[in-house]
Amino acid sequence: MSNENHNHNNRYIAKPMVLEAISGTHGIMSDIAKKLDSTWDTARKYVNKWSETAQAFQNERERITDLAENVIITGIKSGDKEDSKFWLKTIGKSRGFVEKQQQELSGDIVYKVQEAKFPEE
Numbered sequence: 001m002s003n004e005n006h007n008h009n010n011r012y013i014a015k016p017m018v019l020e021a022i023s024g025t026h027g028i029m030s031d032i033a034k035k036l037d038s039t040w041d042t043a044r045k046y047v048n049k050w051s052e053t054a055q056a057f058q059n060e061r062e063r064i065t066d067l068a069e070n071v072i073i074t075g076i077k078s079g080d081k082e083d084s085k086f087w088l089k090t091i092g093k094s095r096g097f098v099e100k101q102q103q104e105l106s107g108d109i110v111y112k113v114q115e116a117k118f119p120e121e
Contacts, residue, residue, distance in 0.1 A: 027061035
């Protein structure tokens with residue numbers, strides 16, 4: 001067997017083990033590595049090795065994103081202005097809720113004019 005199928009302890013990590021290790025980690029690679037008793041890089045390699053494990057990893061990330069969205073929505077429903085502003089600045093952009101920044105400059109403005117040089121005919 002090639003070295004790419006073994007972790008730092010020279011132990012083969014099978015796809016079902018990787019799938020089990022991904023479960024419940026919210027897509028945190030360090031947690032997956034710990035469950036696999038491997039390095040972070042080895043865990044990432046195995047997560048990306050099969051389409052099924054890569055999808056399971058992505059699903060874990062999406063679940064935690066859903067949870068974060070639910071927390072913000074709960075805040076909005078309870079009248080939290082900061083959560084409402086955050087939602088509008090990110091999700092509500094398409095409706096024109098964009099935070100604009102204004103910058104003021106002071107001091108002298110210096111213009112540098114360069115003479116254009118054209119090839120002689």
